[in-house]
Amino acid sequence: MEPLYQNLYEALGHVQGYIFPNEIDLQWGILIVVYPFITGLVAGAFILASLERVFNVKILKSTYQLALLTALSFLLVATLPLISHLSQPQRAYEIMITPHSSSAMAIFGFVYLWYLMVVLLLEIWFDYRHSMVVWSNEKTGAMRWVYRILTLGVNDISPRTVSWDRKLGYIITIVGIPSAFILHGYVGFIFGSIKANPWWSTPLMPIIFLFSAMVSGISMVMLIYMVINYFRKQSIKVEVLDSIGKFLFFVLILDFTLEALDQIHRIYVAEESFEIIQLLVSGKLYLTLFVSQGLIGTLIPLITLAFLQFYKGKIRLRKSLYFIVGILVLIGVYSMRWNVVIGGQLFSKSFSGFTSFKVGLIGIDGTLMAAFWLLLPFGILAFLLWLLPPWKMVEAEE
Amino acid sequence: MGTVKMSSSRRKFLKTAAMLAGATVGYTWLKSSNFLLYGAEPKDKSLPWYGIGIDIEKCIGCGNCAKACKKENDVPLEPFYFRNWVEQYTVKNDGSVDIVSPNGGIDGFVQRVPDDDIFKSFFVPKMCNHCAKSPCEQVCPVGATFLSPEGLVLIDEKYCIGCRYCVQACPYGCRFIHPVKKVANKCTFCYHRVKKGLDPACMEVCPTGARIYGNLRDPGSNIVKYLKEHTTHVLRPNLNTGSKLYYNALSSEVR
Numbered sequence: 244m245e246p247l248y249q250n251l252y253e254a255l256g257h258v259q260g261y262i263f264p265n266e267i268d269l270q271w272g273i274l275i276v277v278y279p280f281i282t283g284l285v286a287g288a289f290i291l292a293s294l295e296r297v298f299n300v301k302i303l304k305s306t307y308q309l310a311l312l313t314a315l316s317f318l319l320v321a322t323l324p325l326i327s328h329l330s331q332p333q334r335a336y337e338i339m340i341t342p343h344s345s346s347a348m349a350i351f352g353f354v355y356l357w358y359l360m361v362v363l364l365l366e367i368w369f370d371y372r373h374s375m376v377v378w379s380n381e382k383t384g385a386m387r388w389v390y391r392i393l394t395l396g397v398n399d400i401s402p403r404t405v406s407w408d409r410k411l412g413y414i415i416t417i418v419g420i421p422s423a424f425i426l427h428g429y430v431g432f433i434f435g436s437i438k439a440n441p442w443w444s445t446p447l448m449p450i451i452f453l454f455s456a457m458v459s460g461i462s463m464v465m466l467i468y469m470v471i472n473y474f475r476k477q478s479i480k481v482e483v484l485d486s487i488g489k490f491l492f493f494v495l496i497l498d499f500t501l502e503a504l505d506q507i508h509r510i511y512v513a514e515e516s517f518e519i520i521q522l523l524v525s526g527k528l529y530l531t532l533f534v535s536q537g538l539i540g541t542l543i544p545l546i547t548l549a550f551l552q553f554y555k556g557k558i559r560l561r562k563s564l565y566f567i568v569g570i571l572v573l574i575g576v577y578s579m580r581w582n583v584v585i586g587g588q589l590f591s592k593s594f595s596g597f598t599s600f601k602v603g604l605i606g607i608d609g610t611l612m613a614a615f616w617l618l619l620p621f622g623i624l625a626f627l628l629w630l631l632p633p634w635k636m637v638e639a640e641e
Numbered sequence: 642m643g644t645v646k647m648s649s650s651r652r653k654f655l656k657t658a659a660m661l662a663g664a665t666v667g668y669t670w671l672k673s674s675n676f677l678l679y680g681a682e683p684k685d686k687s688l689p690w691y692g693i694g695i696d697i698e699k700c701i702g703c704g705n706c707a708k709a710c711k712k713e714n715d716v717p718l719e720p721f722y723f724r725n726w727v728e729q730y731t732v733k734n735d736g737s738v739d740i741v742s743p744n745g746g747i748d749g750f751v752q753r754v755p756d757d758d759i760f761k762s763f764f765v766p767k768m769c770n771h772c773a774k775s776p777c778e779q780v781c782p783v784g785a786t787f788l789s790p791e792g793l794v795l796i797d798e799k800y801c802i803g804c805r806y807c808v809q810a811c812p813y814g815c816r817f818i819h820p821v822k823k824v825a826n827k828c829t830f831c832y833h834r835v836k837k838g839l840d841p842a843c844m845e846v847c848p849t850g851a852r853i854y855g856n857l858r859d860p861g862s863n864i865v866k867y868l869k870e871h872t873t874h875v876l877r878p879n880l881n882t883g884s885k886l887y888y889n890a891l892s893s894e895v896r
Contacts, residue, residue, distance in 0.1 A: 247820055251721045261740035263767075263814025264723045270805040270818070330803025330823035334783075337802055343784035348806050351782070438880050439776055439812035515879075592814050593896045595740055 250601070260596025269588050273602050273613040274324040279430050279452065280580045281321045281620065286427035286453070287460015288314040289363070291490070293416045293423070302486045308370065308633035309471070310464045315363050316624035322355060324616045327607055347433050358426045362419040367631075368395075369412035374637040376400050389630075427456040434583060441516035442523070442587040447505045454498035459576035461491045466569040469562070471628070481558045484565045485551070492548035495572070499541050502579075519594040527597060528586045531578045540575010544568045683792060689856035690792045691830065694867040695766050696889040699851035702727055702764035704746035706843035706852065710768075711747070713831060713842035720744045722817045724768065724828040725843050730894055731762040738894045765888070765895050766852065768843065769794060769815040769828035770876065773883030777807035777816060777827075786825065792857075792885060793830045801825050812877050830854075857885070 254267050292310035295303040326335050342349035376398050379390035397404075428449035434440075435448025465487045472479045509520065524532050547568050551561060589597050603609040683690040710725035711718060720743075727746030731739040731754045739754055752762065772778075775794050778786045785800035786807055801824035808816045808825065819826040831841035839845070844852045855864030864887075867873075873887035877896065888895075 245820075248719050248721075251719065255720070261728075261742070264720060264726050264742055264745050265808075265814050265817040267721045268817060270808045328804075330805075330818055331801065332803075334800070334802040337783040337800065341783055343781050345779045346782040346784075346806070347780060348782035348804065433806075437776075437780070437810055439810055588809075592812055593740070595738070595896070 250603075254599055254601070257599035258596060260591070261593055262591035262596045262598050263593055266591050266598055269585075269598060269600050271584055271588060272328070272600075272608045273585075273610065274328040274608060274616070276577070276580045276584045277324045277613045277616050278321065278328075279427075279584070280459070280577050281317050281324070281616070282430050283427055283452065283456030283459045283576065283580075284463050284620075285314045285318045285321060285358075285460070286423040286456040287458065287462075288317070288464050289419060289423045289460070290457050291461050291464050291487070293420045294490070296413065296416045297420070300486065302480075302482055305480070305483060305633075306464055306468050306487065308631070308636065309468055310460075311363070311367050311370065312627045312631065312633070313464055313467055313620075313624055314460070315367060316620040316627060318355075318359055318363060319623055320616060320620045323619075324613070325351075327612070347429075347436050350429070351433075354426055354429050358422050362415060362422045366412055366415045366419060368393075369408045369415065371631050371636070372397060372408050373400055373405050374631075374635070377637045378635075424453060428453045434587070439592055440587050441514065442520060442590070443583065445505055445508075447501060447508075451498070451501050451505060454494060454501055455576050455579050457494045458491065458498050458572055461487060461494065462569040462572040462576075465491070465565060466573075467624070469566055469569075475634070477634075479562055481561055484562060488548055488551055488565055488568070491568070491572070492545070492552060495541065495545055495548065499545065502541075516594055519590045523586060523590050523597070527589050527599075528582055532582050532586070535578035536575050536582060539571050540573075540578055544571050544575070683790065683858065685790045686858065688790050690858045691771065691835075691854055692792075692857040692864045692868070692885045692887065693768075693771065693830075694853040694864055694871075694873070694887050694889065696851045696853070696867075696871070697763055697765055697892075698890045699849045700727070700764040700766055701849055701851075702729055702746060702750050703848060704749055705846040705848065706766055706768075707745045708747045709842040709846040710828070713834075714829070716826070717820055719820075722820065722826070724815070724826070726767050728765045728767060728895075729762065730765060730892065732760045732892075732894060733758045734760045736760075740894075761892075763890075763892065765891075766843075767813065767815070768886065769830070770813055770882065770884035770886040771828075771830060773885060774881065776810040776812065776880070776882055780806045780810040782806065789832070791835075793832060794827070795829055795832060796825050796827060798822060798824045798826075812880050812882065 251267055254269075258267065288310045291303075292307050292314065294300065295307050295310070326332050329335055338349060339352045342352070372394055375390045375394045377400070379387055379394060379398075382390060431449035431452030434443040434452075435445055437443045465484065468483065468487075469479050509517065547564055551564060554561070585600050589600060591597065602613075604611055606612070704727050707723065707725045707727055710716065711723075714724060716722055716724055723745045725745070726742055728740055728742045729746070729750045729752075731752065733739065733754060735758075741750070741753070743750070746764075750764075752759075754762075771792060771794050773788070773792060775786075775788065778788055778794055782804060783800055783802055785797045785802070787795060787797065789795050803818060803824055805818060805825070808818065816825055816827045818824070831839070831843075834841060841854070844854060853863045853867055855862030857864060859865065867889070868887060871889040873889050874891040875884035875887060876891075877884075
């Protein structure tokens, strides 16, 4: 028997209650969990960078380029789990050349390209152009040419031109903030607009996705800042962590409030789907929702961050706490993506039963593949940090 | 300057104008809302606009429809892929509902609830509702799913990218990904037969005439007669999908 059928026969044995016969085959697996997680990191990291720039938070200057490059690394990977999940990946381009105007999904390619080409790449280019020109003059051999190509031939580094770089970069940042909001709010809309699925269908979905994206992106940049400075044997400034931590704290409060509001609303209005969702969250999603997302990913970080707002004692302890909080928040947001994507498919649209989900280790839909997509951005980031090291940037004279 | 009293004729004129404007707006709105029965306005009125009727009172749960559908449309025989299936509902005396559809009803049903516990039991055949405002058609990112001029929701298999968004969007569980073709699949209302003037396979094999269909635009058609004579319901009307599958004697337990 084919392995697909074998898995489905096995799943058939785990069905609880009644599900429509076509529902045994769960459509969106772990890759679709990874996709909004990665996109969220992009949007979150970018928003952190933008706020630093727009509000001129001097203390965060050392994380600015880091956040931008993190966003780019993850954005370059964001579409890959999606495309590899299609059953006809070779037709993926159809979504760009003949998009169906009424489909929420059809606009994805355009939102993505806008964000990649117009926002991220341009902003990074304006930010690095001056340095790249200087580097191309300093380096020898192939690297000289690499930087020369990257400058796109714009080699003028007169103060006037460099100040134009700054101005234009600033404008792109301003455009970029709503773009980042759109990028991830839109991912939420893909789920939130499915009226057939009561677990997804809520107008709060885009905004919940957005705030959880910010939470995850901020945590990721904070962690990367700590890890990179550790490896570069540079001091990890606790003031930087305090500053990011404070921002994370407020966004996490908002995120928690929104998600709580969503659940309270569900419980209070108790619509047709209430009973099945109640069974879902108290059963199949109990660990990932209440323990992983709620306790580990939200409450413990919230309490710790609240504590860190007042506690200004041992620096070592504070740094360790920030590190732990960063990791817990990422676990929480990943669980949130899991709960949305997988949770929404575990119960039948007949509201009368559950199917089951088992992730395999190998295969295009397996855990290893998902781990690969999650790790690949770090490889890209390492490359980008080597190519465009923020710590070697040329400071323009003000 | 004193107030100028509006002459009664002018007031009358304004009143009439307002009423006319209101009526026009109202009529336009109502006109666009006559989908309540017919799903939506067909574009080409010379073609039939199909509606389907399933009379639950007549269904005996033989599963012929599901079996014929698989045969006619080359649907994989594994019990995870159905364009057409039959559900058995058993409402027990304690109020709980037992729903089963073993192999989509193809092999028939065995009542597993003891007779003494049964309050009532009935069969509900399911298939694509061929919604006029179909959520699956709405979400398809490339337009591979489309509404035919006859009001049938069809899939262009050469165009589908296999994103599975339509499967998520269908509230009735009528879609699946074909395990061999690797594209979305669903009931086509046997378009290949209907176009030749033949009945869809499920309609042809139903021994009790529980399934009927016809042109909703034709006042003399079977379906219009059926709709006139029965109190019919669609599934999940709250979702406003413009379903054109009308059930007679639909019990509230059914979703």
